[in-house]
Amino acid sequence: xxxxxxxxxxxxxxxxxxxxxxxxxxxxxxxxxxxxxxxxxxxxxxxxxxxxxxxxxxxxxxxxxxxxxxxxxxxxxxxxxxxxxxxxxxxxxxxxxxxxxxxxxxxxxxxxxxxxxxxxxxxxxxxxxxxxxxxxxxxxxxxxxxxxxxxxxxxxxxxxxxxxxxxxxxxxxxxxxxxxxxxxxxxxxxxxxxxxxxxxxxxxxxxxxxxxxxxxxxxxxxxxxxxxxxxxxxxxxxxxxxxxxxxxxxxxxxxxxxxxxxxxxxxxxxxxxxxxxxxxxxxxxxxxxxxxxxxxxxxxxxxxxxxxxxxxxxxxxxxxxxxxxx
Amino acid sequence: xxxxxxxxxxxxxxxxxxxxxxxxxxxxxxxxxxxxxxxxxxxxxxxxxxxxxxxxxxxxxxxxxxxxxxxxxxxxxxxxxxxxxxxxxxxxxxxxxxxxxxxxxxxxxxxxxxxxxxxxxxxxxxxxxxxxxxxxxxxxxxxxxxxxxxxxxxxxxxxxxxxxxxxxxxxxxxxxxxxxxxxxxxxxxxxxxxxxxxxxxxxxxxxxxxxxxxxxxxxxxxxxxxxxxxxxxxxxxxxxxxxxxxxxxxxxxxxxxxxxxxxxx
Amino acid sequence: xxxxxxxxxxxxxxxxxxxxxxxxxxxxxxxxxxxxxxxxxxxxxxxxxxxxxxxxxxxxxxxxxxxxxxxxxxxxxxxxxxxxxxxxxxxxxxxxxxxxxxxxxxxxxxxxxxxxxxxxxxxxxxxxxxxxxxxxxxxxxxxxxxxxxxxxxxxxxxxxxxxxxxxxxxxxxxxxxxxxxxxxxxxxxxxxxxxxxxxxxxxxxxxxxxxxxxxxxxxxxxxxxxxxxxxxxxxxxxxxxxxxxxxxxxxxxxxxxxxxxxxxxxxxxxxxxxxxxxxxxxxxxxxxxxxxxxxxxxxxxxxxxxxxxxxxxxxxxxxxxxxxx
Numbered sequence: 001x002x003x004x005x006x007x008x009x010x011x012x013x014x015x016x017x018x019x020x021x022x023x024x025x026x027x028x029x030x031x032x033x034x035x036x037x038x039x040x041x042x043x044x045x046x047x048x049x050x051x052x053x054x055x056x057x058x059x060x061x062x063x064x065x066x067x068x069x070x071x072x073x074x075x076x077x078x079x080x081x082x083x084x085x086x087x088x089x090x091x092x093x094x095x096x097x098x099x100x101x102x103x104x105x106x107x108x109x110x111x112x113x114x115x116x117x118x119x120x121x122x123x124x125x126x127x128x129x130x131x132x133x134x135x136x137x138x139x140x141x142x143x144x145x146x147x148x149x150x151x152x153x154x155x156x157x158x159x160x161x162x163x164x165x166x167x168x169x170x171x172x173x174x175x176x177x178x179x180x181x182x183x184x185x186x187x188x189x190x191x192x193x194x195x196x197x198x199x200x201x202x203x204x205x206x207x208x209x210x211x212x213x214x215x216x217x218x219x220x221x222x223x224x225x226x227x228x229x230x231x232x233x234x235x236x237x238x239x240x241x242x243x244x245x246x247x248x249x250x251x252x253x254x255x256x257x258x259x260x261x262x263x264x265x266x267x268x269x270x271x272x273x274x275x276x277x278x279x280x281x282x283x284x285x286x287x288x289x290x291x292x293x294x295x296x297x298x299x300x301x302x303x304x305x306x307x308x309x310x311x312x313x314x315x316x317x318x319x320x321x322x323x324x325x326x
Numbered sequence: 327x328x329x330x331x332x333x334x335x336x337x338x339x340x341x342x343x344x345x346x347x348x349x350x351x352x353x354x355x356x357x358x359x360x361x362x363x364x365x366x367x368x369x370x371x372x373x374x375x376x377x378x379x380x381x382x383x384x385x386x387x388x389x390x391x392x393x394x395x396x397x398x399x400x401x402x403x404x405x406x407x408x409x410x411x412x413x414x415x416x417x418x419x420x421x422x423x424x425x426x427x428x429x430x431x432x433x434x435x436x437x438x439x440x441x442x443x444x445x446x447x448x449x450x451x452x453x454x455x456x457x458x459x460x461x462x463x464x465x466x467x468x469x470x471x472x473x474x475x476x477x478x479x480x481x482x483x484x485x486x487x488x489x490x491x492x493x494x495x496x497x498x499x500x501x502x503x504x505x506x507x508x509x510x511x512x513x514x515x516x517x518x519x520x521x522x523x524x525x526x527x528x529x530x531x532x533x534x535x536x537x538x539x540x541x542x543x544x545x546x547x548x549x550x551x552x553x554x555x556x557x558x559x560x561x562x563x564x565x566x567x568x569x570x571x572x573x574x575x576x577x578x579x580x581x582x583x584x585x586x587x588x589x590x591x
Numbered sequence: 592x593x594x595x596x597x598x599x600x601x602x603x604x605x606x607x608x609x610x611x612x613x614x615x616x617x618x619x620x621x622x623x624x625x626x627x628x629x630x631x632x633x634x635x636x637x638x639x640x641x642x643x644x645x646x647x648x649x650x651x652x653x654x655x656x657x658x659x660x661x662x663x664x665x666x667x668x669x670x671x672x673x674x675x676x677x678x679x680x681x682x683x684x685x686x687x688x689x690x691x692x693x694x695x696x697x698x699x700x701x702x703x704x705x706x707x708x709x710x711x712x713x714x715x716x717x718x719x720x721x722x723x724x725x726x727x728x729x730x731x732x733x734x735x736x737x738x739x740x741x742x743x744x745x746x747x748x749x750x751x752x753x754x755x756x757x758x759x760x761x762x763x764x765x766x767x768x769x770x771x772x773x774x775x776x777x778x779x780x781x782x783x784x785x786x787x788x789x790x791x792x793x794x795x796x797x798x799x800x801x802x803x804x805x806x807x808x809x810x811x812x813x814x815x816x817x818x819x820x821x822x823x824x825x826x827x828x829x830x831x832x833x834x835x836x837x838x839x840x841x842x843x844x845x846x847x848x849x850x851x852x853x854x855x856x857x858x859x860x861x862x863x864x865x866x867x868x869x870x871x872x873x874x875x876x877x878x879x880x881x882x883x884x885x886x887x888x889x890x891x892x893x894x895x896x897x898x899x900x901x902x903x904x905x906x907x908x909x910x911x912x913x914x915x916x
Contacts, residue, residue: 055820057816057819057820083822084822084823084824085822086822087819087820087821087822088820088821088822089822092820092821093817093820095813095816095817095820096813097813100812100813100814101813101814101816101817102814102817103814103817103818103832103835103836104814104836104910104911104912105835105836105909105910105911105912106832106835114821114823114827114831115821115822115823118821118822118823118824118827119821119822150911150912152911152912163817166817166821169821170822429847429850429895430850430891430892430895430896431888431891431892431895432850432851432853432854432857432891433850433854434853434854434857434858435853435854435857435872435876435887435888435891436888438857438872438873438876438877439876439884439888441876442876442877442878442879443879515721515722519722519724522724522726523724523725523726523854523858526724526726526858527857527858527861527873528877529877539724539726542724542726542727542730543726545730546726546730546862549733549734549738552734555727555730556727556731556734559724559727559728559730559731562723562724562727563719563722563723563724563727566721566722566723566724567718567719567722570718570721570722571718574714574718
């Protein structure tokens with residue numbers, strides 16, 4: 001598996017008066033073309049910040065460390081015009097809320113073609129033709145009419161399809177979809193997910209799918225990385241991570257999902273609240289909420305250890321990890 | 327912060343003017359048209375009066391009058407606006423139409439007409455400015471009363487059986503207070519501007535009085551002695567700037583969104 | 592409609608239910624000591640009839656577009672207005688364009704560079720513009736640029752030796768351009784620059800403040816991030832996406848600011864001897880010239896209504912969601 005994007009030791013932090021405030025701490029992963037890479041975790045775990053860092057879209061004041069190599073170029077080091085050439089053309093992003101992520105006062109055509117014209121230097125005619133093509137590709141009925149419309153005239157699912165079309169316009173190689181279905185009805189969700197899956201296979205597109213919904217990932221993702229409090233706690237092939245979750249946090253996430261085949265089983269929520277950047281406990285950040293925590297969890301940050309079934313995880317309590325540790 | 331310090335120092339100057347002024351503001355003792363010097367720091371005017379002393383005494387006219395005026399305008403506008411927002415219906419309609427009307431006519435035009443009708447004089451000018459500035463207060467108070475009354479916690483209070491006037495006292499007033507203080511600060515600045523403009527036009531303070539607007543007006547007739555008009559104008563600028571800064575900082579302080587942002591959420 | 596009725600009634604009441612005597616104010620000291628002259632004057636203007644009758648007569652003529660005769664100039668108020676409006680329009684429009692261009696640009700800069708040094712400087716500049724009395728600013732500008740530096744002429748719309756261009760719009764600069772009289776155009780622009788700048792100062796500050804806060808609010812929206820994620824240049828993002836979304840509140844303030852301009856013209860026109868509505872209304876107000884006052888107020892109210900209508904139409908042009916509603 002050759003990787004398209006290779007992220008190594010990505011760190012994001014804010015410089016505050018009381019010293020650096022860590023938001024993402026040492027995240028590494030690889031993504032291959034034509035694959036769906038799932039990024040999971042509760043809100044505040046740093047999933048979105050991780051991907052915003054790749055596009056240089058972090059809020060003002062945020063600093064980054066580590067590297068993110070795309071074809072031998074480090075995304076984290078790219079600035080200004082170089083970064084702008086990467087955005088849209090190499091890496092595109094689809095945001096969570098299709099209601100607020102489209103400009104309410106500009107026509108769909110304008111929003112779908114402005115980067116075609118700016119990035120690829122297309123003329124008005126050519127860009128229009130490409131826009132029709134794109135809308136057809138994401139299954140928007142009557143593309144010509146849709147191009148003349150404004151976002152408020154479309155349903156949430158349609159808007160999300162339009163966002164995806166905008167993301168695909170300049171034929172990027174990596175598409176980041178940040179909770180693309182969270183704001184949508186369940187039936188609409190399935191359509192959007194199928195669309196993403198199809199595009200991924202047909203266009204040899206790499207997709208980062210961010211979600212807190214592990215059910216979505218088990219159906220769609222090739223590999224899954226679970227984050228908690230800015231760190232990766234478990235990652236590996238979907239079958240391993242989802243089918244036989246080992247990290248207590250991953251297991252907690254899975255146990256809190258409704259099971260279609262066992263509807264009578266009670267959902268088990270994870271006790272307590274996720275730790276925000278300001279209130280991260282020392283050691284394993286998950287230990288205050290963990291049923292299995294032991295004294296070492298409170299002092300040392302557990303390293304991510306590769307296990308022989310292809311997964312990596314960070315939990316000193318796991319017998320397998322314990323046996324592998326030096 | 328800057329605004330607060332500036333405004334406070336002008337208030338102190340207004341209070342202490344009789345003691346800190348080097349000369350009697352009306353005394354015509356010195357030579358005419360003396361340019362600024364160590365004897366007369368800001369020079370003397372066309373009658374040989376000390377410009378600095380007149381300027382300091384001027385603070386005793388403009389600032390208290392502006393505050394009085396804003397108080398009056400707020401009492402009238404706030405009461406009308408509060409009633410309009412609280413009662414709704416035709417009271418609301420009437421008050422808001424009236425406010426619209428005053429808004430449609432430029433303030434100075436209306437004020438000029440009022441002063442011209444009543445005859446020139448500082449008190450008449452104050453009345454005129456009150457008459458044109460109450461709608462601003464009325465609108466703000468009405469809007470605040472209405473949004474607060476429609477908010478969920480007032481609705482909950484009503485469901486729990488507390489009478490509406492209680493809601494007004496307990497829920498509405500505290501929510502109205504912040505924006506009203508902001509408005510008062512900004513309006514004080516505007517009032518000083520308008521009042522001095524009327525005086526400049528000869529419709530406010532009468533000649534011997536040391537009022538800043540009329541001092542600038544005098545300066546306008548003596549271009550070669552620029553200090554006569556320039557310094558009183560600077561006094562107006564600094565006072566109004568102080569109140570505008572004050573209002574601006576207060577707005578940041580009272581804006582709940584800004585508060586959330588400041589906490590870094 | 593309601594507004595016009597209100598204006599006429601208001602002005603009427605103001606000038607009648609007050610101690611000032613119109614006849615005395617207009618006839619001057621010598622004539623007003625002569626009872627015959629006073630009586631003739633009153634009869635000529637219908638001032639001897641009861642107030643409600645005077646108002647009804649006045650209103651009746653108003654409906655037919657007759658604003659009455661100015662008690663000062665002894666001409667129809669309409670003629671007076673027609674003469675003075677273009678001068679004020681030229682000044683007011685120029686100053687509004689200046690204030691919009693500068694204020695909105697500076698506001699965008701302040702918002703984008705929020706809390707940096709340039710934002711702080713712009714805050715002082717804009718609040719300063721809003722805190723400076725226009726009459727004083729006008730005098731200082733005159734002192735510096737006319738009295739000291741002689742860069743610009745001091746007063747009026749044209750030099751005394753220059754003939755006004757053939758009347759087309761009444762705006763001298765536009766008419767001169769239309770007639771191809773370049774020397775007249777240059778002369779009129781020289782006269783226009785200083786008063787227009789002085790008049791623009793307050794609104795420039797106002798627009799800067801408002802644009803800054805409107806833009807800051809828009810910058811937090813997700814669609815701004817979407818635009819950036821497309822790789823558009825920052826200038827395109829700010830001016831095409833952000834400013835577009837921020838424009839409705841800015842537009843509202845620009846509409847309201849026409850009132851500030853009218854207030855400003857009273858002071859600025861008097862100082863620069865600019866023969867417009869501002870000067871006319873000051874003369875009329877101090878002389879208690881009722882028909883003229885009401886004429887000016889009606890004119891201003893109509894401008895206010897028109898400006899608000901234009902603003903409403905523009906809302907629809909800018910925001911498609913308004914078009915549906």
